[in-house]
Amino acid sequence: MIKKNILDYSYDELINEFKQINLQKFRVDQVLDWIFKKHVFDFYEMTNISKLQREILDKYFYIYIPEPINIQESKIDGTTKFLWKLEDGRTIESVLLFYPNRVSACISTQVGCALKCKFCSTGASGFERNLTTGEIVSQVLAIEKLKDVNINNVVLMGMGEPMLNYDNVLKAIRNWNNKKMKNLGARRITISTAGIADKIEELADFELDIRLSVSLHAPNNYIRDQIMPINSKYPIEEVIQSCKIYQEKTKNRVTIEYIAIKGLNDGVEHAEELAKLLKDLKVMVNIIPVNPNPAGFERPSKRFLTNFVNKLKDNNIEATLRMEKGTDIDAACGQLKMRQKGFKTK
Ligand code: SAH
Numbered sequence: 001m002i003k004k005n006i007l008d009y010s011y012d013e014l015i016n017e018f019k020q021i022n023l024q025k026f027r028v029d030q031v032l033d034w035i036f037k038k039h040v041f042d043f044y045e046m047t048n049i050s051k052l053q054r055e056i057l058d059k060y061f062y063i064y065i066p067e068p069i070n071i072q073e074s075k076i077d078g079t080t081k082f083l084w085k086l087e088d089g090r091t092i093e094s095v096l097l098f099y100p101n102r103v104s105a106c107i108s109t110q111v112g113c114a115l116k117c118k119f120c121s122t123g124a125s126g127f128e129r130n131l132t133t134g135e136i137v138s139q140v141l142a143i144e145k146l147k148d149v150n151i152n153n154v155v156l157m158g159m160g161e162p163m164l165n166y167d168n169v170l171k172a173i174r175n176w177n178n179k180k181m182k183n184l185g186a187r188r189i190t191i192s193t194a195g196i197a198d199k200i201e202e203l204a205d206f207e208l209d210i211r212l213s214v215s216l217h218a219p220n221n222y223i224r225d226q227i228m229p230i231n232s233k234y235p236i237e238e239v240i241q242s243c244k245i246y247q248e249k250t251k252n253r254v255t256i257e258y259i260a261i262k263g264l265n266d267g268v269e270h271a272e273e274l275a276k277l278l279k280d281l282k283v284m285v286n287i288i289p290v291n292p293n294p295a296g297f298e299r300p301s302k303r304f305l306t307n308f309v310n311k312l313k314d315n316n317i318e319a320t321l322r323m324e325k326g327t328d329i330d331a332a333c334g335q336l337k338m339r340q341k342g343f344k345t346k
Pocket residue numbers: 117119120121156157158159160161162192193194195213214215257259288289290291292293333334335
């Protein structure tokens with residue numbers, strides 16, 4: 001019989017699964033408490049459950065936790081990058097980041113990515129497959145156990161496009177949020193998307209009040225087409241329109257990510273155009289000087305960046321220049337990839 005990964009199930013599904021093997025509802029709570037609060041990933045170590053019941057659990061289920069094959073820690077800010085090996089030998093990365101008031105995990109949602117954004121290392125290696133709910137959920141658990149930390153913020157900004165693995169991502173979010181599981185506040189979970197407009201609209205009806213971040217990176221289709229192939233499917237006006245619908249329903253401010261690339265999208269005229277585009281939305285624009293990337297795009301000078309931010313502010317758009325973490329270990333935005341030198345996989 002094939003064992004099932006317990007982390008693939010929602011709370012209600014687990015109650016049902018346990019019922020079928022004659023385990024009472026409170027056993028679900030006990031098992032989840034061991035997994036999420038005590039980071040015990042072996043049924044036999046769950047000492048408040050009878051030996052017989054532990055055997056039953058072990059017969060039908062397992063607790064899938066990715067195996068770390070490389071861990072790199074930044075000397076500058078403690079940012080830590082994890083390379084995990086999955087059950088099928090494929091690899092993904094996650095990043096742990098420390099802020100004054102939060103411990104944040106940047107989590108992957110796919111092995112690779114199909115979108116091929118020019119500035120992103122993940123896209124350069126192509127798409128392999130979606131992550132399962134359990135593989136998404138367990139990245140947080142694995143980091144917590146290895147580093148003895150309590151993650152209180154999760155951003156789905158690792159490898160992959162979360163909106164193209166929508167069902168598993170939402171299920172993972174429900175599980176992190178569930179009081180019997182990680183009990184992480186919905187407002188502490190952010191989905192970042194390259195702008196899958198129909199899914200942004202759908203997200204407006206999600207029962208949990210999570211945060212949304214949109215990777216816009218350009219003020220018009222002409223520029224966006226050059227760096228994000230997905231723009232031909234969901235052009236900028238559709239993305240903005242979906243954000244408006246999302247905002248009307250949720251009343252949430254949307255974060256706009258904008259990578260500044262020297263000579264491409266970093267002029268004050270671009271800032272002006274961006275401000276116009278965003279004028280009917282309540283947004284916060286994060287300006288991120290582009291990180292080292294496969295296309296060889298360069299960062300604008302400090303003066304250009306400051307002028308850009310100031311121009312947005314002059315136009316009543318909230319904007320900040322984002323401080324990057326983990327650049328010394330290639331853990332910054334867009335630097336996560338599947339294959340690393342010296343680590344043979346599969
Ligand atoms: N697919 C999702 C989430 C993963 S990427 C998305 O596109 O939002 C997470 C963020 O890193 C995105 O905003 C992405 O555009 C950004 N990013 C990718 N490459 C980058 C680079 N070289 N420099 C800075 N940010 C980058």
